[in-house]
Amino acid sequence: MKRVSIVIPCFNESEVIDTTVAELISVTQGIKNYEFELIFVNDGSSDDTEKKLLAHSKRYNNVRTISFSRNFGHQQAVSAGLDVSTGDAVVLIDADLQDPPKVIAEMIIKWEEGFDVVYGTRASREGESWFKLLTAKSFYRILNYLSEVKIPLDTGDFRLMDRQVVDHLIAMPEKSRFIRGMVSWIGFNQTAISYKRSARFAGESKYPLAKMLKFGIDGILSFSVKPLKLSIMMGFACSGVAMLMLLYSVYIRLMTDHWETGWTSILVSILFMGGVQLISIGILGEYVARIYNESKQRPLYIIKQQREVDVQETDSITK
Ligand code: UDP
Numbered sequence: 524m525k526r527v528s529i530v531i532p533c534f535n536e537s538e539v540i541d542t543t544v545a546e547l548i549s550v551t552q553g554i555k556n557y558e559f560e561l562i563f564v565n566d567g568s569s570d571d572t573e574k575k576l577l578a579h580s581k582r583y584n585n586v587r588t589i590s591f592s593r594n595f596g597h598q599q600a601v602s603a604g605l606d607v608s609t610g611d612a613v614v615l616i617d618a619d620l621q622d623p624p625k626v627i628a629e630m631i632i633k634w635e636e637g638f639d640v641v642y643g644t645r646a647s648r649e650g651e652s653w654f655k656l657l658t659a660k661s662f663y664r665i666l667n668y669l670s671e672v673k674i675p676l677d678t679g680d681f682r683l684m685d686r687q688v689v690d691h692l693i694a695m696p697e698k699s700r701f702i703r704g705m706v707s708w709i710g711f712n713q714t715a716i717s718y719k720r721s722a723r724f725a726g727e728s729k730y731p732l733a734k735m736l737k738f739g740i741d742g743i744l745s746f747s748v749k750p751l752k753l754s755i756m757m758g759f760a761c762s763g764v765a766m767l768m769l770l771y772s773v774y775i776r777l778m779t780d781h782w783e784t785g786w787t788s789i790l791v792s793i794l795f796m797g798g799v800q801l802i803s804i805g806i807l808g809e810y811v812a813r814i815y816n817e818s819k820q821r822p823l824y825i826i827k828q829q830r831e832v833d834v835q836e837t838d839s840i841t842k
């Protein structure tokens with residue numbers, strides 16, 4: 524029997540976790556002829572998410588819980604789940620039921636048709652602020668414009684991946700992980716399933732603005748060196764303007780008699796040049812910081828406690 528692993532990153536999801544486990548168990552029980560393994564990664568929650576997860580692991584043979592020593596972040600949690608997964612395919616899904624577990628059945632059908640990656644594209648999103656909708660929509664478009672790899676629009680991490688894709692993903696050593704982009708980079712046969720993204724079942728988003736920004740910048744800088752080229756373009760543009768100013772000043776000096784004026788233009792060009800230089804150094808700095816982080820070779824995450832349950836030996840409840 525083919526086995527499908529489902530990886531669920533959880534950070535302070537106490538309010539939703541029981542419902543999520545129940546929903547996933549019931550959905551997977553409804554899919555016949557497959558064996559399911561649920562891997563919950565507790566990303567350093569400070570509420571009782573971990574306690575609840577461990578109780579579920581005790582109750583269901585095919586529910587595994589991994590706990591980090593602190594909060595490492597969503598992408599790290601997903602990576603840890605992938606690292607320990609044993610399925611012939613792995614599904615990534617959020618803990619807050621925004622990605623409907625029912626779609627997993629459709630993903631498996633597509634997988635059986637021969638697709639190696641089946642990703643969920645959000646046809647619509649409920650219960651999000653206009654700010655989140657606008658920033659998310661623009662982010663995916665800017666990212667696509669800048670990135671050398673084509674990354675599908677309006678697509679999160681909700682997806683099914685074949686074992687061979689997962690193995691390649693695990694083998695990629697980079698530390699700043701933008702998983703949806705890395706999967707696009709890996710290639711193979713990929714296809715989309717469109718779904719309606721619901722509102723969060725309960726609790727607050729665990730992606731406040733600062734985290735979202737960091738995630739977005741990570742995505743762009745990990746998949747594009749165009750911002751560096753942009754600073755060269757800005758340099759050329761500024762030099763062009765400076766050239767014109769030079770000609771203009773010479774003309775004023777030689778041909779007219781009011782050449783001592785010009786304080787404003789000097790001030791404006793100094794400020795403008797200063798700004799452009801700082802931006803360029805900043806962009807450069809972001810890339811250097813990434814090189815620095817990669818060169819430290821630190822592990823992606825640290826696991827505090829692990830409940831290992833062998834799905835093969837025990838009689839799986841969801842079979
Ligand atoms: N998450 C995580 N670590 C974090 C932040 C989020 O594991 O540091 C998990 C969270 O529990 C959820 C998923 O990542 O399962 C997506 O987070 P959330 O729903 O808060 O993001 P949003 O849907 O608002 O973008």
Ligand code: MG
Nearest residue numbers: 617619621723
């Ligand atoms: Mg969510």
